[in-house]
Amino acid sequence: MWTCRNCNVSFDFDRTVPEVDEQGFFFLCPACDYRNKLVDTGPDAAGRPKLVQNDDSVSPNDESD
């Protein structure tokens, strides 16, 4: 389940299609078209990229200004 950071609606994985471009992984919210950033945390047991929303575990090295 992913949650849009703009409109706060949650979507099942099968309702959203992760995309990737030069800036990284993201999905477009089906409701409001907001670009929600995703982070690839590495291959899962099946060898597929495991994409998560990183907002809940912000790195201490993230620039905050």
Ligand SMILES: [Zn+2]
């Ligand atoms: Zn949205």
